[in-house]
């Protein structure tokens with residue numbers, strides 16, 4: 001993947017002040033540079049407990065899993081997945097290696113700093129340049145082998161980190177491939193259309209990235225932002241969050257809803273490409289992460305998308321629409337072009353494709 005999407009990162013270099021994270025251990029109060037203005041109500045951590053305000057929980061082994069996924073995607077754009085087969089020992093290992101990485105002193109982490117024109121390694125969230133204030137967040141992005149990155153941090157002791165990251169990515173990819181079928185199933189795509197979608201082809205070339213997110217304890221969490229509201233650009237994202245809550249999704253007419261960590265469950269959210277594919281039927285969910293004062297929150301986000309050159313076009317000939325041809329709501333776009341649009345325009349990218 002890196003060979004083709006890496007061109008997009010080269011074409012959109014980031015300034016260093018939007019790459020280098022704050023040394024969180026060096027500050028005891030929230031610096032002005034990280035104070036966010038109040039918007040959509042305070043505190044950031046507002047939660048709405050109860051069924052009505054929780055995303056659905058879906059058991060992958062449920063015989064109706066595909067229909068439940070289709071319904072959850074249409075209504076929420078996200079769900080929590082259980083019985084996904086990922087061994088909890090692996091998730092624990094990835095989490096502890098992630099904590100080991102972020103616990104390094106700032107000057108050590110800087111050895112694996114992302115290049116201005118790079119897509120991997122240590123740095124702030126890529127959406128940082130779109131905001132006047134910095135986020136209370138540091139991340140580490142891995143695409144494929146982590147050896148080159150980890151060697152910079154632990155020259156003689158990188159194998160443990162690399163092995164678990166590799167294993168996790170392999171298992172995530174298998175899960176993502178099954179999920180892709182499940183996402184497409186409730187859409188009743190006609191055989192011809194199914195064949196015409198290029199997203200199923202070139203499994204090896206599919207675009208994936210593992211994003212390790214770290215949100216250190218924050219001295220003033222109600223005025224700080226962990227990860228600003230965004231949609232993910234690829235097809236879908238599979239998120240493991242540590243036992244500390246922080247992930248929130250925006251629900252129309254309600255506000256920000258906390259996605260509470262559920263032991264052993266993974267959060268799956270619809271990205272922009274999976275919004276375009278069924279002609280807008282699945283909303284790509286706007287989400288953000290808030291921070292807290294007491295605990296160091298970790299999340300692992302696995303992004304899954306088709307090969308960089310595949311073309312995403314709305315499937316308008318869905319059987320469920322009675323074989324009627326419905327007008328496409330978006331123009332076709334290649335994965336590479338869409339990631340480039342996101343780099344340049346963030347959430348406006350999708351509207352630029354509207355017909």
Ligand SMILES: O=C(O)CCC(=O)C(=O)O
Pocket residue numbers: 211213227232239241246247287288289298299301
């Ligand atoms: O930290 C989280 O729970 C969300 C992470 C996320 O949205 C991302 O990495 O795109």
Ligand SMILES: [Fe+2]
Pocket residue numbers: 230231232237287301
């Ligand atoms: Fe995200």
